[in-house]
Amino acid sequence: MTTNAIGASPRRIDGRLKLTGAAPYTADRRLPGMLYAYGVFSTIASGRIEHIDVSEAMRTPGVVDVLHHNRFLPLHRIPKNPISATAILTTAITDEHRLPFEDATIHYAGQFVALVIADTFEHAREAAYKVKVSYQQTKALANLEQALAAGKPRDGGRGHARGSAAAVFDQSPVRVDATYHTPVESHNPMEMNATVAWWDGGRLRVYEASQGVTVHRNTLAQIFGLPPEYVTVEAPFIGSGFGCKLFLWPHSVAASAAARMTGRPVKLVVPRAQMFTATGHRPETKQRLRLAADAKGRITSIRHESINTTSFIEQYVENCGGMTSSIYACPNVLVSHHTAEVHRGAPTSMRAPGAAPGLFALESAIDELALACGTDPVQFRLANLSTRDESLNLPWSSNHLREAIAKGADKIGWTRRNPRIGSMRVGNEIAGYGVAVCNWDAWRTPAQARVQLRDDGTAIAFCAIQDIGTGTYTIAAQTVSELTGLGLDRIEVKLGDSSFPAAPVSGGSWATASVLPAIAEATRNAIAQLGDIATQPGGEFAGVKPEALRMRKGQLTDGKRAIDFADVLRARRFANAEGHAHTGGTPTDKVSFMSFGAHFVEVRWDPGISRLRVARVVSAIDVGRVINPVMARNQVEGAIVMGVGMALFEATEFDERNGIPGNNNCAEYVMPVHADQPEIDVILLDYPDLAFNEFGARGIGEIGITGLAAAVANAVHHATGKRIRDLPITMEKLMDLPARA
Numbered sequence: 001m002t003t004n005a006i007g008a009s010p011r012r013i014d015g016r017l018k019l020t021g022a023a024p025y026t027a028d029r030r031l032p033g034m035l036y037a038y039g040v041f042s043t044i045a046s047g048r049i050e051h052i053d054v055s056e057a058m059r060t061p062g063v064v065d066v067l068h069h070n071r072f073l074p075l076h077r078i079p080k081n082p083i084s085a086t087a088i089l090t091t092a093i094t095d096e097h098r099l100p101f102e103d104a105t106i107h108y109a110g111q112f113v114a115l116v117i118a119d120t121f122e123h124a125r126e127a128a129y130k131v132k133v134s135y136q137q138t139k140a141l142a143n144l145e146q147a148l149a150a151g152k153p154r155d156g157g158r159g160h161a162r163g164s165a166a167a168v169f170d171q172s173p174v175r176v177d178a179t180y181h182t183p184v185e186s187h188n189p190m191e192m193n194a195t196v197a198w199w200d201g202g203r204l205r206v207y208e209a210s211q212g213v214t215v216h217r218n219t220l221a222q223i224f225g226l227p228p229e230y231v232t233v234e235a236p237f238i239g240s241g242f243g244c245k246l247f248l249w250p251h252s253v254a255a256s257a258a259a260r261m262t263g264r265p266v267k268l269v270v271p272r273a274q275m276f277t278a279t280g281h282r283p284e285t286k287q288r289l290r291l292a293a294d295a296k297g298r299i300t301s302i303r304h305e306s307i308n309t310t311s312f313i314e315q316y317v318e319n320c321g322g323m324t325s326s327i328y329a330c331p332n333v334l335v336s337h338h339t340a341e342v343h344r345g346a347p348t349s350m351r352a353p354g355a356a357p358g359l360f361a362l363e364s365a366i367d368e369l370a371l372a373c374g375t376d377p378v379q380f381r382l383a384n385l386s387t388r389d390e391s392l393n394l395p396w397s398s399n400h401l402r403e404a405i406a407k408g409a410d411k412i413g414w415t416r417r418n419p420r421i422g423s424m425r426v427g428n429e430i431a432g433y434g435v436a437v438c439n440w441d442a443w444r445t446p447a448q449a450r451v452q453l454r455d456d457g458t459a460i461a462f463c464a465i466q467d468i469g470t471g472t473y474t475i476a477a478q479t480v481s482e483l484t485g486l487g488l489d490r491i492e493v494k495l496g497d498s499s500f501p502a503a504p505v506s507g508g509s510w511a512t513a514s515v516l517p518a519i520a521e522a523t524r525n526a527i528a529q530l531g532d533i534a535t536q537p538g539g540e541f542a543g544v545k546p547e548a549l550r551m552r553k554g555q556l557t558d559g560k561r562a563i564d565f566a567d568v569l570r571a572r573r574f575a576n577a578e579g580h581a582h583t584g585g586t587p588t589d590k591v592s593f594m595s596f597g598a599h600f601v602e603v604r605w606d607p608g609i610s611r612l613r614v615a616r617v618v619s620a621i622d623v624g625r626v627i628n629p630v631m632a633r634n635q636v637e638g639a640i641v642m643g644v645g646m647a648l649f650e651a652t653e654f655d656e657r658n659g660i661p662g663n664n665n666c667a668e669y670v671m672p673v674h675a676d677q678p679e680i681d682v683i684l685l686d687y688p689d690l691a692f693n694e695f696g697a698r699g700i701g702e703i704g705i706t707g708l709a710a711a712v713a714n715a716v717h718h719a720t721g722k723r724i725r726d727l728p729i730t731m732e733k734l735m736d737l738p739a740r741a
Contacts, residue, residue, distance in 0.1 A: 004482075005478040005479075005481035005482040005488075006478055006479070006482045006625075006627055006695060007625070007626065007627070007628075007629070007686075008478070008628070009628050009629050009630035009631070010474065010478070010488055010628075011474075012471055012473065012474045012631070013473050013474050013477050013488055013491075013493065014237075014467065014473045014474070017237075018237070023236075023237040024236065024237060025191055025194075025209070025237050025238070025239055026191075026194040026195065026196055026207045026208060026209045026235065027191070027192070027194045027209075027267070027269050029196045029207050029267065031196065031198060031265040032265075033264045033265060034196070034198075034264065034265040034266070034267055035064055035117050035118065035119060035258075035262055035264050035265065035266045035267070036117070036118055036119070036120055036121040036123075036124045036266070036267050036268075037115050037116065037117050037124060037254070037255055037258055037266050037267065037268040038115070038116050038118075038121070038124035038125045038127075038128040038268075038271075039112050039114070039115055039116075039128065039251070039254075039268070039270075039271070039274065040068075040112070040113050040114035040115070040116065040128050040131045040133065041109075041110045041111060041112060041113065041273075041274055041277070041278070042106045042108070042109055042110060042111040042112075042113050042133075042135075043109065043133075043135075043660075044106055044109060044135050044137045044140075044658070044660075045106070045108055045109040045140035045142070045343040045344075045658060045659030045660060046106060046107070046108075046137065046138045046139065046140035046141075046343045046659065047106045047135045047136050047137040047138045048104045048105055048106060048135065048136045048138075049069065049104040049106065049113060049133060049134075049135060049136075050104075050134045050135060050136050051133070051134045052068050052069075052070070052113070052114060052131065052132070052133050053131070053132040053133075054066040054068070054114070054131055056130040056131075056132070057116060057127040057128070057130040057131045058127075060118070060123060060126055060127035060130060061123060062118040062119035062120055062123035062124075062127075063116060063117070063118045063123060063124070063127045064117045064118055064119070064262055065116075065117045065258075065261065065262060066114055066115070066116050066117070066127070066131060067101060067114065067115040067117070067254070067257070067258060067261070068101055068113060068114040068115070069101040069102065069103055069104055069113075072100070072101040072257065073257045073260065073261060075099050075223050075224065075253065075257065076222060076223050076224070076225050077097075077099065077223075078092045078094060078097075078219060078222045078223060079092075080097055081093050085443050085444070085445040085504075085508075085510070085585050085586065086445070086446065086585050088214075088215065088445045088446070088504040088505065089214055089445075089446055089447075089448070089502040089503070089504065090218065090502075091215060091218060092215065092218040092219040092221070092222045093215055093219060093247040093248070094219060094247055094248045094249075095246070095247045095248065095249055095279075095280055095314070095346055095348045096249055096250055096278075096311075096313055096314065096345065096346045097313060097314055097346075098250075098313045099223070099250070099253060100112050100115075100250035100251075100253050100254045100257075101113075101114075101115075101254070106135065107311060107312050107313050107343060107345075108277060108311060108313075108343050108344050108345045108659070109277060109343075109344075109658075109659055109660045109661060110273065110274050110276070110277025110278050110345065110661065110664070111277070111278065111345070112250050112251070112254060112278065113133055114128075114131050114133070115254050115258060115268070116128045116131065117258050117262060117266060121267075140342075140343040140658055140659030141341065141342045141343050141659070142342065142343065142654050142655065142656045142657070142658065142659040143284065143309070143342060143654060143656060144284045144285075144286055144307065144308075144309050144340055144342065146342070146656070147309065147340035147341055147342045148307070148340055151340075153307050153338035153339060153340045154315065154338060154339050154340070154341075155336075155337075155338055156308075156315070156317035156336075156337035156338050156339045157317065157337065158317055158319050158321075158322070158337050159321070159334075159335050159336045159337060160321065160324075160325040160333060160334070160335040160391055161333065161334050161335070162331065162332065162333050162390070162391070163301075163330075163331045163332030163333065164332055165290075165301045165302065165303045165332040165333055165334040166301075166303070166334070167332075168292060168300050168301040168332045169290055169291075169292045169300075169301040169303065169332075172292030172293060172294060172300050172301060173293075173294065173295055174292060174293040174294070174295075174297075174369065174372050174373050175290070175291070175292045175293075175372075176289065176290070176291045176292075176365055176368045176369045176372060177288075177289075177290045178288075178289055178364075178365055178368060178723075178725060179286065179287065179288045179289075179725065180285075180286075180287045180288075180289065180360065180361035180364060180365075180725045180726070181284075181285065181286050181287075181725065181726045181727065182282075182284065182285045182287075182357040182360060182361075182646075182727045183284055183650075183651035183652065183653075183727060183728070184281050184282065184283060184284050184309070184344070184651065184652040184654070185281060185282040185350060185646060185650050185651070185652065186275065186276045186281050186282075186650075186652050186664075186669060187241065187242045187243060187244035187275070187279070187280065187281070187350055188242075188275060188666065188669065188671065189239055189240040189241050189242055189244065189245070190239045190240060191209055191238065191239020191240065192209070192269055192270050192271070192272060192275055193209050193244065193245060193249060193251060193269075193270040193275065193279050194207075194208070194209045194251075194267070194268065194269040194270065195207070195208050195209075195251055195252045195255040195256070195266075195267070195268050196208075196255070196265060196266070196267045196268075197252075197255045197256040197258070197259040197265065197266055197268075198259050198264070198265035198266070199259055199260050199263070202226070202230060203226075203230045203231070203232070204220060204221075204224060204226065204230065204231045204232070204256055204259075204260075205231075205232050205234075206220065206231070206232065206233045206234070206252070206255075206256060207233075207234050207235070208233050208234070208235050208252060209235065209238055209239070209241070209245055210233060210235045210238070210245050210466065211235075211238065211241045211243075211245040211246045211466055211468055211505050211506045211507050212245075212246055212247065212466065212504065212505030212506065212507070213233040213234065213235050213464055213466060213496055213497065213498040213503075214233075214464045214498050214502045214503055214504070214505075215247060215248075215504075215505055216233045216247070216248055216252070216498070217231045217232065217233045217498035219247070219248045220233070220248070220252070220253070220256060223253055224256065224260075231498070232497070232498055232499050233497075233498040234496060234497045234498070235466050235496040235497075236467075236495065236496040236497070237467070237496070238466055238467070238468040238469065238496075238506075239469065240468055240469045241468055241506075241507075242350055242351045242642075243280065243348055243349035243350045243351060243353065243507060244275070244279045244280045244281075244348060244350070245279075245468075246348065246349055246505050246507045247348070247505075249270075249278065249279050249280070250278065251268050251270050251278065251279075254268065255267070255268035272664075272665060272666060273664045273665060274664075275664075276652055276661055276664035276665075276669070277344075277345045277661060277664060278345055279345075279348075280345065280346060280347060280348030280349075280350070281344070281345070281347055281348070281350065281652060282318070282347065282350035282353070282356070282357070283308040283309045283310060283316065283318050283347035284308065284309040284342075285306055285307065285308045285309075285318055285320055285357045285361075286306065286307045286308075287304065287305070287306040287307075287320055287357070287358070287361040288303070288304075288305045288306075289302075289303070289304055289361055289362065289364075289365035290302075290303040291303075291365050291366070291368075291369045292369075293369055293372075293373050297370075297373040297375050297380060297383060297384075298383070298384065299328055299329070299330045299369070299384045300330065300331070300332060301330065301332045301333075302324060302328065302330050302332070302333045302334070303333075303334045303335075304320065304321040304324040304334070304335045304336075304358070304361070304362060305321075305334070305335075305336045305338075306318070306320035306321060306336070306337050306338070306357075306358065306361075307337075307338045307339065307340055308320070308337070308338075308339055308340075308347070309339070309340055309341075309342045309344065309347065310339040310340070310341055310342070310346075310347055311341065311342070311343075311344055311345060311346045311347065312341050312342075312343065313345075313346050314346040314347070315339060316339070316346060316347040316348065317337050317339060318337070318347070318353060318354050318357065318358075319337065319353065319354030319355075319358070320337065320354050320355075320357055320358030320361065321335030321336070321337060321354075321358055322335075322354045322355060322358060322441070323354075323355050323358055323359055323362065323439050323440075323706070324358065324362050325390070325391035326386060326389045326390060326391040326392070326592070326594070327362075327385070327386060327437060327439055328366070328381075328384045328385060328386055329384055329385065329386040329387065329390065330384075330386075330390070331390075333390075333391075342659070343659045344654070344659065349507060349508075351639065351642060351701070351702055351705050352440060352639075352702040352703070352705045352706045355439070355440055355702065355706040356643075356646065356705050356706055356709070359436065359437075359438060359439075359706045359707040359709075359710055360646070360647075360707075360709040360710045360713070360727065361710075362710070363436035363437060363707050363710030363711070363714070364436075364710045364713050364714065364723075364725065366380070366381065366436075366437075367434070367435075367436075367710070367714045367717070368723065376419065377434075377435050377714065378405060378409050378414055378435055381405065381435070381437055382402060382405060385401055385402065385437075388592075389592035389594070392592050394589075394590065394591055394592040395591050395592070396591065396592055396593075396594065397442075397591040397592065397593045397689050397691040397692055398622075398624065398687055398688075398689040398691070398692075399594070399596055399622070400596065400622040400685050400687050401437065401439075401596040401597070401598070401622060403620075403622070403685060404596060404597050404598045404620035404621065404622050404683070404685060405435075405437070405598045405620070407620045407683050407685075408435075408598045408599070408600045408618050408619065408620035408683065409435070409598075409600060411600070411618045411620070411681055411683065412433065412600035412602065412616070412618045414433065414435070414600065417433045417718075419718075421717070421718060421719075421720070421721040422719060422720065422721060424719075426604065428606055428608060429604040429605060429606045430604070430605045430606075430607065430719045430720070431602055431603070431604055431605075431615070431719060432602070432603045432604075432605065432715040432716055432717070432718035432719025432720065433600070433601070433602055433715055433718055434600070434601045434603070434710075434711045434712060434713065434714030434715030434716070434717070434718060435598065435599065435600050435601075435711055435714060436598070436599050436601075436707035436708070436710035436711035436714060437596070437597070437598050437599075437707055438596070438597045438598065438599055438619075438621075438703055438704070438706040438707030438708070439594055439595060439596045439597065439703065439706060439707075440509060440594065440595050440699070440702045440703040440706055441508075441509075441593070441594055441595075442509070442510075442513065442586075442593035442594050442595050442624075442689070442692060442698040442699060443508055443509070443510040443513070443514075443585075443586060443593070443699070444510060444513045444514045444517075444584075444585050444586045444587065444692065444693060445504040445510055445514045445585050446504070446514070446582065446583065446584055446585050447463070447465070447501075447502070447503050447504060447514045447515045447517070447518040447582075447583055448463070448464075448501030448502045448503065448518055448580070448581065448582045448583075449461060449462065449463045449501050449503075449515065449518035449519045449521070449522040449580070449581050450462040450463075450500070450501050450522055450578065450579070450580050450581075451480060451519065451522040451523045451525075451526045451578070451579050452526060452576040452577070452578045452579075453484070453526050453527070453530055453565055453569070453576055453577045453578075454566070454569070454575065454576045455566050455569040455570050455574065455575055455576060456566060457490060457554070457564065457565070457566035458486075458490045458491065458492060459480050459484060459486055459490065459491045459492070459523075459526075460491070460492040460493070460494065461476055461477070461479075461480055461491070461492070461493050461494065461519055461522070461523075462494045462500045462501060463476065463493075463494075463495055463500055463501055463503050463515055463518065463519060464495070464496070464497060464498055464499075464500040464501060464502055464503040465495055465496070465503035465504070465506060465511055465515045466495060466496045466503075466505075466506045466511075467495055467496065467506070468506045470506070470511075470631065470635060470701060471628060471631035471634075472495060472506070472511060472512070472515070473493045473495060474488075474628060474631065475512060475516065475627045475628055475631070476493045476495070476515070476516070476519050477491040477493050478627065478628065479516050479519045479520050479523065479695075480493075480519065480523050482520075483520060483523045483524060483527065483551070484523060484527070484551050484554060484565075485551060485552050485553035485554050485555070486553075486554045490554070501518075501580070501581075501582075503515055503518075507701075508699070508702070509595070509698070509699020509700060509701045509702045509703065510699055511699070511701075512627060512697055512699060512700075513692065513693055513697055513698055513699055514583075514585075516627070516693070516695055516697065517581075517583045517693050517694055517695070518581045518582070518583040519581070520581075520694065520695075521579075521581035521583055522579040522580055522581035523579060524579065525578075525579025525580060525581060526576075526577050526578055526579030527551050527577070527579070528546065528579065529577040529578060529579060530551070530556060530565055530568060530569070530577035531546035531547070531549040531556065532546050533568060533569065533572050533574055533577060534546075534549065534556055534563075534568045534572075535549070536572070538572075539568070539571075539572060540556075540563050540567075540568055540571060541556070541558055541563075544558050551565065556568055565577075586692075587691070587692065587693070588691065591691055593689070593691075593692055593698065595621070595622060595623045595624070595698045595699065595700070595703050596621075596622045596703075597619060597620055597621035597622055597623075597703055597704075597707075598619070598620050598707075599617060599618070599619050599640075599643075599707050599708050599711040600617070600618040600619075600711065601614060601616070601617050601618075601678075601708070601711040601712050601714075601715045602614075602615045602616040602617075602678075602715060603615060603712060603715040603716055603719055604719075605716070605719040605720055605734070607720075610731050610734065610735045611731075612648065612716065612729065612731065612734060613676070613678075614644050614647075614648070614676070614678040614712060614715075615678055615679065616678050616679045616680075616681075617640050617644075617678050617679070617680050617681070617708070617711075618680075618681045618683070619636055619640060619680075619681070619682050619683065619704060619708075620683040620685065621636055621682065621683065621684055621685065621700070621703060621704070622685045622687060623684070623685075623697070623698045623699065623700045623703065624687065624688055624689035624692060624695075624696045624697050624698040625686060625687070625688035625689070625695055625696035625697045626684045626686045626697070626700075627695065627697050629684060629686075632684055632700050633682045633684065635700045635701050635704065636682045636684075636700065636703070636704035637680050637682060637704070638704070639701070639702070639703070639704025639705040639708070640678075640680055640682075640704050640705070640708055641672055641677065642704075642705050643704070643705045643707075643708025643709055643712070644672050644676065644677075644678065644708070644712065645671050645672045646705070646708070646709045646727060646728070647708065647709040647712035647713065647727065647728060647729055648672070648676075648712065648728050648729050648730075649670040649671055649672055649676075649728055650669065650670065650671060650728060651670075651727070651728055652664065652669060709727060712729065713725075713727075713729060716729055716734070720734060722734060
């Protein structure tokens, strides 16, 4: 390492493009001769299509075709490939395994049943409303309660067991047995899912709002029976995704098929209402926690049993107990997962899948157990933290959770907290303080990159990884700068194109940890090739061993003299020195990798007007080395806001009579707005985890939302005395409380 680029906070190199509106998103693309597609969506949740009448739609001006299950291309299925970190570059994955228009069966409301293609968006939408679909409707299972009444849930696997959790629970003097519920949450990124597809001879080209262009390419290739090299997917800019753009959905296949059938480019943007139905969601969960402690306040037994809704199309398991098996020291643990089928679209990953609802339940129950033991919630957690990963019987690679808790408690002023419920007043409001531990797995996947040092004095890095708004362009440039000494103004970064060296999805908090080592290795290899060029006979460093050369501030040096690298290339008539890299996944099975943190929340409750708000959040986070502190804090702050939404506002509601979503719009699906934002303090501990990668950096995107809802719920209990185990915490659940002095 030769500079201080890593750990600094330069301005985002893509910032000007975004601020000026020059950054091209998928829906911005306009191609010559492009057609527009608009979907016709099921108005029932369960049944079959009896008849589709497209005659009136076809008479609409500008309409080219209407596709449906009786008029569509024959396509290929793909295997139900698991999400594997080691095989992420070569695998094909769909979020909804059923192909679009595969048959007449209706599995959920809002399912694609037809696709209108026309010369303008307006003509396509007008004609879509004229398509007449008649259905044979059957009774829909609308929610988890109905699904459980209809049949036994399926085993979801991914469990853990050690010791004798049930027997020890029965014998313990202090016990908590509570059930927690979380509703369906919808992703709602600012940019809706979209595809622009066209065929160039036998090759498929796609612009896609995708969090994983490499996997998306692999998947389209299998579905259309093409070699992967015959498919290109581009996503240079994405308006976030939170998980709903990780893998392929029916709209992308439909648009690509429509482009082939019409012989023209086709654009398809998923309407906002169908972002609630046809592009995934966080599933509904029911979680039973049974925790026990001995007379000294040591946890003796943990049972975490969860059930989540899944669709009739896909078996999706929300790994709610994934964090439970390791974060606290306990010899007797049982974690299990089950699923129950409902008539909804396929669930998918949403920011911190499993951990966000799972830690709401676990950290709420831990709080209840601490109070049952008569112990301060912070001290109870400190007394019970694990010193190693007991689920794997491995030491932690790096764990500074105790320091995170201590720093967060100090910043929020925990010692000033009066433990008596409803005892802390600020004007007309009652203040409540809550705490919760947060954590998330640390993963690395294989990744590839290419870096060129060019004869004009600039460098360029290529990688298929996407920047979903988190700053990947900038940290990639920081990595090249760290090794070459070049300023960011001399470094270009090309991302989000499947024709570039393969990269994983931007999700799971693994993009930074996976891709930066590849870019660094490619940069070193480019410098090594530059050294070979410079030490050739007649070269500027002829007679010097290549390994003796170093690059400093854009110059090649042997310690005695320094020459600008561009001069070296031009003197030998080379256009560039190029380096390639293909780095591996998580490096060892001898330690356990995880990120840690703690949230401290202050809520304010005004019983006179039944108003609850989150006033302040302090989050202390241990994610290894911080590559760019400003962008890292921004990631945690965004996750905190999502956590506030999870705690107080968000729930997609389905009519229990028919399974139809009732608030699939941004007017009635309530999300936090500017007026709901708390004061946020983010503390980044910045301890490099060098066992994980050369930078010591773990992922930061997910951890900020984990545990946040529990910290809010625990603060609400401190303020009101009411334990809310059913999210979101709405006014109706608190209004029966008397005002407390």
